[in-house]
Amino acid sequence: QVQLVQSGGGLVQAGGSLLLSCAASGRTMYGINWHRQAPGREREFVASISKTGENTRYADSILDRFTISRDNAKNTVYLQMNGLKPDDAAIYYCRVDSRDVWDQGYQVTVSS
DSSP states (O other): OOOEEEEOOEEEETTOOEEEEEEESSSOOOOEEEEEEOTTSOOEEEEEEOTTSSOEEEOGGGTTTEEEEEETTTTEEEEEEOSOOGGGOEEEEEEETTSSOBOOOEEEEEEO
């Protein structure tokens, strides 16, 4: 069973940047999705990347600010978040595409 381990969240000022990493165990490549959940709100899709990295998809709310990428040599997917806004504050999760396999979640806090 694949496991995901995320790192990189934390506190940043509005307008700042953070890089989230999601490392998958083993050598099998998977499509990976990023989701987030803010207090009192439903978990929402943020971005996805195919296992080859050729195909990516983004939520409208983060388009042109966030970039998803991957390094298959490290079996790791990244979410570069630029121009962060207070509305981006949430717990961020990575997930194996089409599977109920999630990481532990990582808090991103954006101060105004």
